[in-house]
Amino acid sequence: MLHLIIAEAELELVPESIRDHPAVVNYARRRKKRPEEAILDSTYHHAALKKLPDGDRRGRPDIVHICLLNALESIANKEGFLRVYVHTRNDEVIHIKPETRLPRNYNRFLGLMESLFKKGAVPEGLELLRIEKKPLESLIEDINPDTVFIMHEEGELIRPRSFGEILASHQNPVVVVGGFPHGDFMRPIEGTKVSLYREPLMAWTVVSEVIVNFEAALGL
Numbered sequence: 001m002l003h004l005i006i007a008e009a010e011l012e013l014v015p016e017s018i019r020d021h022p023a024v025v026n027y028a029r030r031r032k033k034r035p036e037e038a039i040l041d042s043t044y045h046h047a048a049l050k051k052l053p054d055g056d057r058r059g060r061p062d063i064v065h066i067c068l069l070n071a072l073e074s075i076a077n078k079e080g081f082l083r084v085y086v087h088t089r090n091d092e093v094i095h096i097k098p099e100t101r102l103p104r105n106y107n108r109f110l111g112l113m114e115s116l117f118k119k120g121a122v123p124e125g126l127e128l129l130r131i132e133k134k135p136l137e138s139l140i141e142d143i144n145p146d147t148v149f150i151m152h153e154e155g156e157l158i159r160p161r162s163f164g165e166i167l168a169s170h171q172n173p174v175v176v177v178g179g180f181p182h183g184d185f186m187r188p189i190e191g192t193k194v195s196l197y198r199e200p201l202m203a204w205t206v207v208s209e210v211i212v213n214f215e216a217a218l219g220l
C-alpha cells in the first residue's frame with residue numbers, strides 16, 4: 001500500500017487578521033458565508049494576502065483539488081493500493097476514504113472543504129472526509145511505514161520509472177509531496193529526499209508521476 005501525503009498544503013480558512021479586509025468581506029458576501037467560514041483563496045484574496053506572513057504562497061486550495069483528483073481517480077486507488085492524506089500548513093490532517101468521488105467543479109470543491117472545516121467530517125453518516133488536528137510527524141507515525149520518501153527538487157535524482165520500482169519493492173511506503181506553490185517545506189521531515197526531474201515540477205505532476213510509475217511497477 002502506497003501512502004501519499006500532500007504536506008504543508010496551503011489550505012486554510014481565512015485567518016483572523018484579514019477577516020475585515022474588503023476583498024474578504026465582499027467575497028464572503030457573494031458566497032453567502034461568514035468571512036471566518038470561507039477558505040482562503042489567492043485568486044480572490046490577493047490584496048488581503050499581501051498583509052499576511054508567507055502571503056505569496058498561501059491560499060492555494062486549487063493545488064489540493066488537482067492533486068486529489070489525480071490520486072483518487074487513479075488505477076492504483078481503484079485497485080486498493082493507495083491511501084491519500086492532506087496535511088495543512090496549520091497542522092491539520094484530512095483523511096480521505098479511497099472510494100471518495102470529489103467534485104470536479106472547483107467551486108463545489110471549495111464548498112466541500114468549507115463544510116469539512118466547519119463540521120469535522122463530511123458527508124454526514126458516510127464521513128468520506130475527516131479532518132483532525134495533527135502534525136505531519138504524528139500522521140507518519142500512525143501509518144507506521146517501512147520507508148519515507150520526501151519529493152524534493154534537491155533530492156537524489158531518480159528517474160520516475162525506477163522510483164516506481166523502488167516504491168513497489170516496499171510494503172508500506174510513504175511519499176510526501178509539498179502542497180504549496182513556491183519555496184521549501186517549512187519544517188524538517190525525516191526521510192529520503194528524491195527528485196524526479198532536474199527542474200521544479202508542480203505538485204500535481206509529481207503526484208501523477210509517482211502513482212503512474214508505481215502502478216507500472218505493480219503491473220497494473
Ligand SMILES: C[S@@+](CC[C@H](N)C(=O)[O-])C[C@H]1O[C@@H](n2cnc3c(N)ncnc32)[C@H](O)[C@@H]1O
Nearest residue numbers: 151152153177178182183195196197200201203
Ligand atoms: C511546486 S513544488 C514546490 C515549490 C518549488 N520548490 C518551487 O519553488 O518551484 C511542490 C512540490 O512538488 C514536489 N517537487 C517539485 N519539483 C520536484 C522534483 N523535481 N522532483 C520531485 N519532487 C518535486 C515537491 O514535493 C514540492 O514540495
